[in-house]
Amino acid sequence: MKAAVLRALNEPLEIRDDIKLVDLGDNEVHVKIVSSGVCHSDLSAQNGTIPTPFPSVLGHEGAGIILEVGDAVRGVKAGDKVIISFVPACNHCNPCLRGQSYLCDDAVPMMMTPHFLIDGTPVHGFTGCGTFSEELIVPASAVVKVDDDIPLEIVSLIGCGVTTGVGAAINSAKVTPGSSVVVFGCGGVGISAIQGARIAGAAEILAVDMVDSKLEMAKHFGATHVCTPDHLEDMKAQITGGEGFDFAIECIGNPVTIRATYDAARRGGTATIVGVGRMEQMVQFSAFELFFADKQLKGSMYGGSNVRVFMPQLLRLWKQDKLDLESMVSQRMEVDNVNEAFRAMEAGEVIRTVLDFK
Numbered sequence: 001m002k003a004a005v006l007r008a009l010n011e012p013l014e015i016r017d018d019i020k021l022v023d024l025g026d027n028e029v030h031v032k033i034v035s036s037g038v039c040h041s042d043l044s045a046q047n048g049t050i051p052t053p054f055p056s057v058l059g060h061e062g063a064g065i066i067l068e069v070g071d072a073v074r075g076v077k078a079g080d081k082v083i084i085s086f087v088p089a090c091n092h093c094n095p096c097l098r099g100q101s102y103l104c105d106d107a108v109p110m111m112m113t114p115h116f117l118i119d120g121t122p123v124h125g126f127t128g129c130g131t132f133s134e135e136l137i138v139p140a141s142a143v144v145k146v147d148d149d150i151p152l153e154i155v156s157l158i159g160c161g162v163t164t165g166v167g168a169a170i171n172s173a174k175v176t177p178g179s180s181v182v183v184f185g186c187g188g189v190g191i192s193a194i195q196g197a198r199i200a201g202a203a204e205i206l207a208v209d210m211v212d213s214k215l216e217m218a219k220h221f222g223a224t225h226v227c228t229p230d231h232l233e234d235m236k237a238q239i240t241g242g243e244g245f246d247f248a249i250e251c252i253g254n255p256v257t258i259r260a261t262y263d264a265a266r267r268g269g270t271a272t273i274v275g276v277g278r279m280e281q282m283v284q285f286s287a288f289e290l291f292f293a294d295k296q297l298k299g300s301m302y303g304g305s306n307v308r309v310f311m312p313q314l315l316r317l318w319k320q321d322k323l324d325l326e327s328m329v330s331q332r333m334e335v336d337n338v339n340e341a342f343r344a345m346e347a348g349e350v351i352r353t354v355l356d357f358k
């Protein structure tokens with residue numbers, strides 16, 4: 001079958017049509033991918049921001065149809081439509097029992113298990129998935145079943161960007177009705193955070209991006225105000241009287257914008273960091289300000305989402321026209337053109353590219 005493979009750091013993805021899968025494990029499912037979004041984290045695997053073994057089949061934001069299930073799998077069967085969750089969950093470790101399945105202790109070992117074969121050698125899928133492939137194998141706990149009438153080519157974005165961004169606003173930041181929100185970055189994740197803030201009832205939502213066309217798009221998804229980073233202080237004064245925002249959400253992964261996000265929150269407000277920067281990059285805070293500003297500084301992994309509860313909620317919001325997935329898709333292409341999709345994302349030209357599989 002066909003898949004896009006990252007052979008080494010900073011190399012273009014190689015499109016191969018000779019990829020095979022390992023034998024299906026008892027607790028695993030074999031899925032035919034229907035569509036896959038191209039997320040910045042895939043680019044971050046290519047450029048080394050997010051460490052991943054080589055070679056690796058990239059892609060972690062997808063949806064498809066189950067072809068077969070392992071002997072011990074219950075709850076899903078061949079023919080079921082599913083969204084892939086890029087964090088599997090064991091459902092019995094402490095984080096899972098606390099309702100934080102996105103922090104599952106067993107997720108990383110499960111994500112590191114190779115399921116592809118190239119020339120007979122086991123090959124890893126990025127975050128244990130590898131949705132830039134016609135078919136893949138994942139743990140059964142990494143699929144969320146959806147109703148038969150759900151169009152998979154539209155909802156594949158829920159696999160990462162939408163759950164991450166909407167969840168960051170609703171589950172992690174806990175945006176409240178009537179509050180003021182600033183979102184840094186208007187890619188697939190930031191646009192989703194804007195939609196999450198809108199759904200949560202924020203009064204003002206300021207979208208910040210360095211690309212003007214992204215700011216125009218942000219208005220469509222619920223931003224009440226937009227600006228480039230150099231006008232942030234003016235907008236903060238205009239919207240909050242200079243006090244700062246109740247909620248500031250970073251969806252870029254840059255130390256400078258992470259620091260700006262903390263600064264944009266008001267005293268006692270909440271700064272939520274969604275973007276993924278490099279491990280060696282540092283962000284500085286004075287030892288005094290953390291106390292004095294009394295802000296909540298939070299990370300947000302997978303939108304703080306228990307996917308089995310949250311993904312069905314997102315689908316219901318979409319069905320009621322409260323969550324716009326269709327307008328987030330800037331272009332559709334085949335996996336053969338995935339390098340072009342990466343270039344467009346790096347240039348800030350798209351919210352999301354979706355790859356369609358036949």
Ligand code: APR
Pocket residue numbers: 038039040041044161164184185186187188189190208209210211214229251252253254257274275276277345346348350351
């Ligand atoms: N200031 C303002 N905007 C910026 C800056 C900056 N310094 N740098 C980048 N941006 C904007 C880009 O113009 C783009 O619109 O941030 C946006 C990032 O969007 P994408 O590249 O589409 O990334 P996305 O998939 O949304 O992911 C964002 O979340 O999950 C993480 O790993 C992911 O760190 C990444 C982040």
Ligand code: ZN
Pocket residue numbers: 039040041042060061160161
């Ligand atoms: Zn992602």
